[in-house]
Amino acid sequence: EAGVTQSPTHLIKTRGQQATLRCSPISGHTSVYWYQQALGLGLQFLLWYDEGEERNRGNFPPRFSGRQFPNYSSELNVNALELEDSALYLCASSLDRAYNEQFFGPGTRLTVL
Amino acid sequence: KNEVEQSPQNLTAQEGEFITINCSYSVGISALHWLQQHPGGGIVSLFMLSSGKKKHGRLIATINIQEKHSSLHITASHPRDSAVYICAVKGSQGNLIFGKGTKLSVKP
Numbered sequence: 001e002a003g004v005t006q007s008p009t010h011l012i013k014t015r016g017q018q019a020t021l022r023c024s025p026i027s028g029h030t031s032v033y034w035y036q037q038a039l040g041l042g043l044q045f046l047l048w049y050d051e052g053e054e055r056n057r058g059n060f061p062p063r064f065s066g067r068q069f070p071n072y073s074s075e076l077n078v079n080a081l082e083l084e085d086s087a088l089y090l091c092a093s094s095l096d097r098a099y100n101e102q103f104f105g106p107g108t109r110l111t112v113l
Numbered sequence: 114k115n116e117v118e119q120s121p122q123n124l125t126a127q128e129g130e131f132i133t134i135n136c137s138y139s140v141g142i143s144a145l146h147w148l149q150q151h152p153g154g155g156i157v158s159l160f161m162l163s164s165g166k167k168k169h170g171r172l173i174a175t176i177n178i179q180e181k182h183s184s185l186h187i188t189a190s191h192p193r194d195s196a197v198y199i200c201a202v203k204g205s206q207g208n209l210i211f212g213k214g215t216k217l218s219v220k221p
Contacts (some may be wrong), residue, residue, distance in 0.1 A: 003142070031207075033208060033209070035156070035209075035211075042199075042211050042212065042213040042214060043199065043201075043209075043211040044211075045208040045209065048207055048208050054209055055207060056208055058205050058208070071183070074134060088154045090154075092209075097207055100143055100144035100161055100163070100203050101144075101146075101158065101161045102158070102209060103158065104148075104155070104156040104157070104158065106154070106155050106213045107155065107156075109154065
């Protein structure tokens with residue numbers, strides 16, 4: 001069974017541009033979580049989608065947004081990129097919103113120049 | 114004060130030593146996770162606990178719900194155990210709340 005996949009692996013953008021990151025959950029999983037790990041900082045919760053709806057978001061500005069598609073894959077969009085958005089972005093999936101275990105993807109490393 | 118506190122932040126051990134990493138949390142939880150992150154970023158889930166103790170190979174995780182405390186033990190440590198170990202709790206909002214991690218280095 002395939003695990004959580006993310007694309008691209010690496011992404012280089014310049015300040016002010018937009019970035020789009022993609023995540024495919026494990027087959028049958030309906031919940032997708034997005035986390036940010038900036039250099040020197042711990043993992044921070046960004047967004048949670050389940051059954052196509054945003055269920056919760058972390059303490060990030062509105063330029064961080066996303067969506068979940070009918071096949072439960074998800075997209076994270078970061079608008080008006082700033083240098084401090086440079087980070088590893090991790091996606092995790094869970095069977096459903098009541099299930100506790102989350103399975104992580106390999107991450108997308110975003111570099112903003 | 115962070116909702117999830119880990120100690121120590123850094124740990125250096127000699128191969129074969131018994132290792133303990135501690136995690137304390139201040140929020141109500143439905144589950145506690147121990148995660149491993151190798152250089153390069155990939156995260157592997159080691160354990161998910163809601164009570165008691167779990168063992169997998171040389172790794173043992175325990176949780177005390179009343180004291181809001183968990184420990185991760187590694188017996189007979191090996192250089193390949195070198196990684197960052199992260200404690201995370203699932204709170205009432207559904208998402209994980211992470212500790213800052215413990216960087217473990219096991220010397221041969």
